[in-house]
Amino acid sequence: MIEYLVIVAALFIAMLVYFKIADKYNIIDKPNHRSAHTQITLRGGGIIFPVAFIIFAVFNFNLIIEEYWSFGLGLLAICTISFIDDIKTLSNKIRLAVHLISVVLLLYFTGAFVLMPFWVWPVLFILIIGTLNAYNFMDGINGMTGIYSLVTLSSLAYINKEIVQFTDHDFIYYPILACLVFLFFNFRKKAKCFAGDVGSMGIGFWVIGLITLLIMKTGEYNYILLLSIYGVEVVLTIIERILLKENIFEAHRRHLYQLFANEKKVSHLLISSTYAFVQLIINIFLIQSELPIWGILPIIFIPTGCLYLGLKLSLKKKYSL
Template sequence: MNLMLILTGFIVLFLAELLYFKIAGRFNIIDQPNHRSSHSNVTLRGGGIIFSIALLLYPLYFGFEYGYFLLGLGIISFISFVDDIKPVSNKIRIAFHLIAVALLFYQLDLFNLSIFWIILALILVIGSINAINFMDGINGITGSYALITLCTLLYVNIYIVEFVTTDLLITSIISVLVFNYFNFRKKAKCFAGDVGSVGIAFIILFFLLLVVIKTEDFSYLLFLLLYGLDTITTIFFRLIRKENIFEAHRSHFYQYWANEKKIPHLAISAIYASAQLAINALIIFWMPHTIFIFFLFLIFTTIIFLVCRFAVEGSTRLIGD
């Protein structure tokens, strides 16, 4: 993709985002703060729709090379956008998610694998989509984290192993840059919404699964390590406290920094993105890519993350009295 095409893509997506703001304002698609929110201002919701729009427009110029993936993206983005406007029942949402993931798996030829690997991939994808969605709670965190992940994948695709058309990755990065312009600020113009967080999760997981399949190396899944650690440890502590893990909450580590410690949202987002960038660099340049090292690194980082949470939040908050 040449510079002129990149600039054109940025302008088109920028205008598309502005058009969405007009529509969202007209139909009152807003995020109303409540007691579980980490923000206090009424803000447009669903600005992350630009992630899906960018890739759904992609075939108009580059062709339908990834048709089933894009169809799945369209399906999961549609139900997520509807859910942003008016809550959808869990059964309907899960049904749409499963159809979208099935199309993703078909694109990746995963149905040729044994049932064990299909189930494992399903757990990974559904769990990761929900984790990324749960982590979308403060200004800048979704956009900055997605940008780091996608740029790392672009580096891998160009300099290590080509696993996808580079133009598709660049298109995704442009959409994230457009979104960040409106979201990565003290007073955000818009939030990603479920359509944004779920959409970008679906996109990132497509790229990650492609590179894992191409290389047969699970180490690349660690590009989502920090989000995974925050989500899994939060679920673990909520279970210990006998809380309903399906109810909305403010128990994530990043939420503690934002709500209890009053750390600026953009500072927290920058810390998470920078930490994941450091992890990605370690994985690419220094870590041996063996299954033993993969699990050893996972255990080591989990212990460090738990120690940090106990040191900062305290045992009473994490596990109760």
């Protein structure tokens, strides 16, 4: 317990130091046409997630050398390029190259290259990079990234302790502590900071790494549904944009959470909490269920998909979007 209190204190200090640096060098997020916020706010507060891993490495040096070095390199690489991109926009080629390298390191860490046939590897690349980008797309309002990640990480911690131990407990507890500290500054009506790409990509990489490791250890693919709400939101939004013949790679405001925040003016904290709560209910069902993934998929996706489409259609009709 004392160790975790020390870590929390260290993370708080790291955030406060970063605030001074960000303020000095003008690392800020200015509202634009797709923003759900209206005030200039410090960007890059998600740097706390790679900092949490560095602290984990200091306390677990032997474990890093033996097992976690490839994950650490991948995480730090993707966080570094994302932080640079937060400050100065980089070309898509550079970002994609680093993302690919990071995913290679993540798959090596999870043992996927040994456990999966080579023809599955491209599928894993697409799924992981797609999920990373989904994490980034959904990071648009106060509290969303932090509280959603907290729910998923807490579910993974429960699985690791009560069902099957697939990793070191601290490897899940450290990002949980980082989420709590980040939420202290971000889960507010007027956030002190935003996660930035470094935050959404960093915690996304950590969560995806844990889920991939769990799947590789157990062979149970249903654990991918620990991120099902993000999956439903992003996939259906992409389909909508394709049907409207829009460029899916351009910035937009068509996500359901954006419509609620921007058009209906619903509290960011309420929206973020609702998303996290629905994912928590799904996680509880997922953990307790003994059904195979093909039995679980329709139970989860049919009601959530219908709810999403119903809410989207009602908002579009009301606001003529």
